[in-house]
Amino acid sequence: MSIVNSKLKPLSVFVAKAFPAAALLMTVGYTSTANANLVIASPTNEAAVTVTTTGNLSLNGPDGEYVSYTNVHGLFAKGGVMVEGATADVTGQVKNIYTFDGNGLQATQGGTITLNSNLMIDSGSDVTISLVNYLPAISNVTVSATPGNGAGIYVDGVGSAVTQSATTTINTHGASSTGIISKSGGAVSLNGLTKINSAGTGISATDAGSKINLAGGAEITSAQSAVYAKDGSEIAIGNSSQRSKLTTTSASDLILLEGAGNTGKLSFINSELSIASGNAVKATGGEWSSTFADSKITGDMNTEGSAKLDTTMNGFRIYR
Secondary structure, X not given: OOOXXXXXXXXXXXXXXXXXXXXXXXXXXXXXXXXXXXXXXXOOOOOOEEEOOOOEEEOOOOOOOOOEEOOEEOEEEOOOEEEEOOOOEEEEOOOEEEEOOOOOEEEEOOOEEXXXXXXXXXXXXXXXXXXXXXXXXXXXXXXXXXXXOOEEEEEEOOOOEEEEOOOEEEEEOOOOOEEEEEEOOOEEEEOOOEEEEEOOEEEEEEOOOOEEEEOOOEEEEEOOOOEEEEOOOEEEEOOOOOOEEEEEOOOOEEEEEEOXXXXXXXXXXXXXXXXXXXXXXXXXXXXXXXXXXXXXXXXXXXXXXXXXXXXXXXXXXXXX
């Protein structure tokens, strides 16, 4: 069952209980009223909001546009917000996103998501939220989640992009989860401070043309590698005014570089990279160009096999 929301502008609350597809399927577009909260509760669906190739969603409320029930403001769903198609887009303000084991924000097939307010994403939340008594028509609806392995932000495909101008906070709870994923040429540009606490990997960029740019600076703590890059992807972190800090709680490699011979790029500005024991940077494959400006690294830098690592450290060039 699909729901087209083109006639829902007077409403501030929309709740779906058991539809097999998205709770809200944007096929003709929707622009919310100013200062309104669009409430979308999708306990069982793959995504609470799906924007298709001909749809768009514009969010104008100052306090976020998604689920606002109990003490939660944001979106709680299995798969978060999914955007598919070259002409699909989501723009505006979202406050909080909570997911089961899906991705908080997902852009694929050239879809774009552009946000401009502080955002918190909790992927694989181990929480229980009840909708009982929220609306007279709702009873005994409970959302329960166990730690999942989704990503906070997931971007896949050339032209697919997530852009954020304010602070982004991402918490993931599964051992195989990742804070941010960019693959197959997708792009993530976060211009506000990015805070990631991941039970898995911090950020991951794979495939040539895939890019993650945390220009607003980053604070990343992860159980696995804080940065994973593969096959000619590009990762840039930091600026001159905000000190970035990356650390891992249990991995042997803080930054892990893998893949084929395509030249990948790393860039760190005003950053601290720290690992108690092991490699701060390890390349096991491919050719990599890395630049560390005004940065401090605690840990080793190593290559394996045919991997090449061309590093410029605070103006000094090092080959490995």
